[in-house]
Amino acid sequence: MTASGSRTYVSPHEVTAAWSDAGGDRVVRVVVDAAGGDNAPAEVVRGALQAAGPHIHIVFVGDEPTVRGLLPADAAYVSVVHAADVIGYDEEPAWAARNKTGSSIVVGLKLVHEGEADAFVSAGNTGAVVAGSLLYVRRIKGVQRPAICTVMPCMPTPIAFLDVGANAEYRSEHLRQFAVMGQAFAREVMGMPEPVVGLLSIGEEPTKGTPDVIEAHRLIAADGHIRFYGNVEGRDIMNRVVDVVVTDGFTGNVALKTIEGSARGILGALRQTIDLSAKTKLGGLLLRRDLLRLKHALDPNEFGGAILVGVSAPVIIAHGSSTARGIAQAVRMGRRAVVSELLPSIAAELGAHAPTV
Amino acid sequence: MTASGSRTYVSPHEVTAAWSDAGGDRVVRVVVDAAGGDNAPAEVVRGALQAAGPHIHIVFVGDEPTVRGLLPADAAYVSVVHAADVIGYDEEPAWAARNKTGSSIVVGLKLVHEGEADAFVSAGNTGAVVAGSLLYVRRIKGVQRPAICTVMPCMPTPIAFLDVGANAEYRSEHLRQFAVMGQAFAREVMGMPEPVVGLLSIGEEPTKGTPDVIEAHRLIAADGHIRFYGNVEGRDIMNRVVDVVVTDGFTGNVALKTIEGSARGILGALRQTIDLSAKTKLGGLLLRRDLLRLKHALDPNEFGGAILVGVSAPVIIAHGSSTARGIAQAVRMGRRAVVSELLPSIAAELGAHAPTV
Numbered sequence: 001m002t003a004s005g006s007r008t009y010v011s012p013h014e015v016t017a018a019w020s021d022a023g024g025d026r027v028v029r030v031v032v033d034a035a036g037g038d039n040a041p042a043e044v045v046r047g048a049l050q051a052a053g054p055h056i057h058i059v060f061v062g063d064e065p066t067v068r069g070l071l072p073a074d075a076a077y078v079s080v081v082h083a084a085d086v087i088g089y090d091e092e093p094a095w096a097a098r099n100k101t102g103s104s105i106v107v108g109l110k111l112v113h114e115g116e117a118d119a120f121v122s123a124g125n126t127g128a129v130v131a132g133s134l135l136y137v138r139r140i141k142g143v144q145r146p147a148i149c150t151v152m153p154c155m156p157t158p159i160a161f162l163d164v165g166a167n168a169e170y171r172s173e174h175l176r177q178f179a180v181m182g183q184a185f186a187r188e189v190m191g192m193p194e195p196v197v198g199l200l201s202i203g204e205e206p207t208k209g210t211p212d213v214i215e216a217h218r219l220i221a222a223d224g225h226i227r228f229y230g231n232v233e234g235r236d237i238m239n240r241v242v243d244v245v246v247t248d249g250f251t252g253n254v255a256l257k258t259i260e261g262s263a264r265g266i267l268g269a270l271r272q273t274i275d276l277s278a279k280t281k282l283g284g285l286l287l288r289r290d291l292l293r294l295k296h297a298l299d300p301n302e303f304g305g306a307i308l309v310g311v312s313a314p315v316i317i318a319h320g321s322s323t324a325r326g327i328a329q330a331v332r333m334g335r336r337a338v339v340s341e342l343l344p345s346i347a348a349e350l351g352a353h354a355p356t357v
Numbered sequence: 358m359t360a361s362g363s364r365t366y367v368s369p370h371e372v373t374a375a376w377s378d379a380g381g382d383r384v385v386r387v388v389v390d391a392a393g394g395d396n397a398p399a400e401v402v403r404g405a406l407q408a409a410g411p412h413i414h415i416v417f418v419g420d421e422p423t424v425r426g427l428l429p430a431d432a433a434y435v436s437v438v439h440a441a442d443v444i445g446y447d448e449e450p451a452w453a454a455r456n457k458t459g460s461s462i463v464v465g466l467k468l469v470h471e472g473e474a475d476a477f478v479s480a481g482n483t484g485a486v487v488a489g490s491l492l493y494v495r496r497i498k499g500v501q502r503p504a505i506c507t508v509m510p511c512m513p514t515p516i517a518f519l520d521v522g523a524n525a526e527y528r529s530e531h532l533r534q535f536a537v538m539g540q541a542f543a544r545e546v547m548g549m550p551e552p553v554v555g556l557l558s559i560g561e562e563p564t565k566g567t568p569d570v571i572e573a574h575r576l577i578a579a580d581g582h583i584r585f586y587g588n589v590e591g592r593d594i595m596n597r598v599v600d601v602v603v604t605d606g607f608t609g610n611v612a613l614k615t616i617e618g619s620a621r622g623i624l625g626a627l628r629q630t631i632d633l634s635a636k637t638k639l640g641g642l643l644l645r646r647d648l649l650r651l652k653h654a655l656d657p658n659e660f661g662g663a664i665l666v667g668v669s670a671p672v673i674i675a676h677g678s679s680t681a682r683g684i685a686q687a688v689r690m691g692r693r694a695v696v697s698e699l700l701p702s703i704a705a706e707l708g709a710h711a712p713t714v
């Protein structure tokens with residue numbers, strides 16, 4: 001936030017700038033799936049190169065000649081591991097992750113598992129990244145289900161929102177674990193000192209919701225390690241009532257895409273409003289710079305994507321439509337997660353000494 | 358839509374104007390809960406009076422002296438039935454609906470059941486209206502669960518969206534019934550000739566979603582009476598891919614409130630953007646009239662609220678925060694539903710001859 005007080009939103013850059021500074025001189029090796037995403041490989045390679053530097057070494061996985069053809073002659077802090085195969089968007093995730101062992105996703109996740117790299121970034125088939133992470137990177141001991149935790153653009157600052165799609169089915173104990181992991185991510189990676197968690201439901205009272213949500217409310221409230229606000233409703237996500245919103249993967253995925261669709265719909269309608277007449281066009285011109293900043297603040301790509309929490313290395317799931325900027329931010333989030341206390345924190349809170357439920 | 362083509366949204370007025378014309382000279386008696394809603398009784402009475410006329414007779418239920426005190430001396434087409442009690446927002450709905458027999462909700466619903474009125478409008482405790490409707494207005498034969506169907510403001514025209522909260526738990530067959538009822542509402546009340554239905558899930562493929570959603574997809578696809586698009590995702594709601602979106606009451610309630618929160622958040626940020634400087638203020642001034650029209654188009658209050666489909670008379674659930682305008686629109690929606698083929702259509706499609714599943 002600037003000191004003037006006239007701005008009530010924080011640019012994504014201000015939030016993520018801290019990512020580059022954390023971890024001092026430590027060198028982190030980030031695998032980037034050059035074959036995944038609507039704009040792969042060109043935008044993916046371009047974005048990863050933007051993030052590459054003395055403290056971020058990029059390991060591209062993909063078709064080696066293609067990737068090398070996209071690298072400038074003087075490319076530094078970059079290596080390439082060949083992966084002949086690709087898992088497409090339409091492929092059955094669990095099957096593909098198990099069988100397409102020559103795919104960029106599987107080759108990349110194995111590099112992380114074998115200690116050849118520290119984090120993994122892909123804008124490819126999300127289900128295959130999740131399934132592959134379970135197979136090759138493995139869960140942290142004590143974690144029942146990993147969850148996809150996204151950085152959701154809100155006013156004035158973003159929140160952590162999970163699960164946005166790793167699990168379509170769940171039990172109430174999973175929601176308690178998501179609360180623990182989301183809280184750890186908000187604290188260790190997003191930099192919030194004492195993040196407060198809300199449980200998404202259809203009313204504030206602990207008795208509102210499905211039986212699983214009501215039971216999850218009880219479990220989370222009883223967990224002394226979670227700063228629990230109580231239930232929040234759909235409208236509270238964007239209104240930023242809490243720092244972390246927890247829900248199941250079906251509801252979370254619907255809510256995330258609903259918000260993306262609403263933002264796009266409203267900003268689109270705004271653009272059409274500006275195009276109505278010479279008068280409105282002039283109005284739009286006067287607002288142009290600030291409207292772009294608003295659009296920018298609402299763009300989920302600016303945060304690089306989501307993280308799969310609960311597996312034993314940072315796996316970053318970038319938007320399928322990521323631009324170079326989105327990939328660069330995803331790589332930076334990966335480094336931040338590696339140098340942070342995210343994994344030890346989750347292991348400590350959900351490991352052997354987890355509260356009995 | 359105007360002929361110019363420059364406007365890509367339709368004002369709520371254009372959509373709802375047809376409501377007043379339908380049904381010819383038929384007189385419809387609408388019960389209005391004068392005690393329900395954040396702005397009750399004054400705004401509720403004011404709104405109902407706006408809708409009252411030769412074809413809409415209002416029966417207020419509430420504290421009679423209070424209501425009479427709010428009526429002008431020459432108020433026409435209006436009567437008052439005394440109800441000493443009120444069901445508050447915090448009361449347990451099922452208990453209150455059964456036991457608070459002197460409440461405005463129970464008294465009003467009984468008037469409909471006894472044939473003293475044709476439709477019911479309340480901005481009060483939604484759960485109590487649903488529970489009371491099940492007890493006193495009763496389900497249409499063949500309907501397993503009524504659902505709350507809302508008119509969702511979208512570009513360029515609104516859609517029907519259900520269930521937005523009548524049921525936190527459900528089975529797949531309920532979703533098929535919601536599809537039938539939502540389609541009937543879109544056709545008979547919203548005036549769409551051949552509405553197309555989408556099932557809300559987390560991917561387009563029929564195999565995406567929870568087991569119940571996957572099974573519901575199969576049931577809906579197998580129902581020859583439903584024009585089925587297939588699965589839709591959260592972003593497709595506002596993007597208006599289909600005319601009717603079907604989901605369970607938990608997911609629907611979260612999605613509805615998420616959209617309301619996003620719209621409010623983005624329009625709020627826009628207002629702050631306009632307030633930034635003299636330049637942006639001038640820009641905002643030039644856009645003012647058209648921005649207001651956009652805000653208006655996105656205001657769910659403009660459609661009056663939601664309808665409880667599946668019970669044997671139109672029960673309209675207005676927003677708790679309804680203004681007079683919202684109540685007037687809710688009353689008009691109630692009349693439209695009474696004079697339409699909504700109830701016979703649902704009875705025919707879900708009654709004795711419903712397809713075996």
